[in-house]
Amino acid sequence: MSTTLRYLHHPASQPCRAAQQFLLENNIPFEEEIIDITTDINEQPAFREKYNPTGQVPILVDGDFVIWESAAIAYYISDKFNCPAHWWGSNPQERGHIQQFMNWYAYTLRLGGGAFHWTIFAPMIYGYDKDFTAEIKRGRFLLYEAFDVLENYWLKDNEFLCGDTISYPDIAASQDLVSHDAGRIIPDSIWQSHPKVKAWFDRMLARPHAKTVSTWQYENVKKVLDDGVKFDFKRKTAVLKGTEVYSGNNHGITHAGDDDSYVTQHG
């Protein structure tokens, strides 16, 4: 059994970029394996059985131990390799505050990721004839509201989200904004009315490893927006973390004509 960590990921995925940046920031050696999430490779039963029943990346394989969920991977790495305490807190209050962020984030900023997903990738997955207006609107709503809470609460008195030193929440949240920034989802008016978020995001983006993990996304989303490039998505599930579920259905957001027998059968 190899003692080298294996990191299965794809750079189009925000959670993948976040855990990868954490590995790099802490100089943890790992072998990376790109899982091409435009194909259905991670929807196959064998993949789900071996690694993750949801089929999602990122996944970390450490010998016999397999762990998925981006934040859990970073938590595990920090714990096992004794990474500096600023990442997950150095006393009960700091640690609690960081957990508070990660939970707030899961229900707000992360779900606002739909603003990017439904604008950029969804048409390639579900078809350009589909109308994603409602989904984009909901995503933008969550995103802008999350901006307000970032500005007026999390970044109110701090350089970083949970204090004056960087913690894992900064990596997780800034990688969400990388997608929105690359996809030109955030209007100037939102950046201008949230100057602390802007300054913090610029600070985060200037970190060398933030660039390393984000280059693919900026380059490829630019091709979509400026050159009309269309990725050939074989899979039919959302690529946005938190909006796909393991059976291959799209988080229950069914479009007219889509199969919903699983619901109606038990409805």
Add this chain to the structure above:
Amino acid sequence: MSTTLRYLHHPASQPCRAAQQFLLENNIPFEEEIIDITTDINEQPAFREKYNPTGQVPILVDGDFVIWESAAIAYYISDKFNCPAHWWGSNPQERGHIQQFMNWYAYTLRLGGGAFHWTIFAPMIYGYDKDFTAEIKRGRFLLYEAFDVLENYWLKDNEFLCGDTISYPDIAASQDLVSHDAGRIIPDSIWQSHPKVKAWFDRMLARPHAKTVSTWQYENVKKVLDDGVKFDFKRKTAVLKGTEVYSGNNHGITHAGDDDSYVTQHG
């Protein structure tokens, strides 16, 4: 400054019941303050400023330190009071696995809470003339799919979600099912096809403190279903954790005629 913990909560809220059960299971002394979430008390600026910008409960006040988000409260309590290691894990693998559950849960089972919310409480909040079919369908979809992952992954080889001893995930997840069970959201066919989930839920519900924190919900939802009782909701936001955002809007799920100026202004 009082040294007694203050716990602000409401028994209709799953996250409130979960953190409260955790406090009780660990014999942590606290003063409880019921925040009546049928009113707009926690939507007031003074409340948000003092405790939580999202207006949500539960909230724990420990002297000068205020912490919200149910799972973060339980994490903080366990950390500060050295609760038994089985709750959040006793080695990096166990701790990572528990974090993995809590993240998976946030994006799946917890969001399936909509099945309960949109069926039972939403009509009282938004009006009985509104059609919540799509929201209920999405909620059920997420819920049933989460049942599959609970059955075939988390509970596949264990008595409890993250191993053979109870951990915080068991409390969090079972309190979600309390709402669905009280609201009769889960059809017999789903229980029957998920026998491990059923046995685990029964095991969890048999714990004395599970009963303590759940009685209100069972009794009051029964009144709604059997006696046609209607609570007079003054607030206009969702009571479901993760589906309300701090400005008082309903998670972006706007109904025809509802205000969406915040989105259109920046759209």
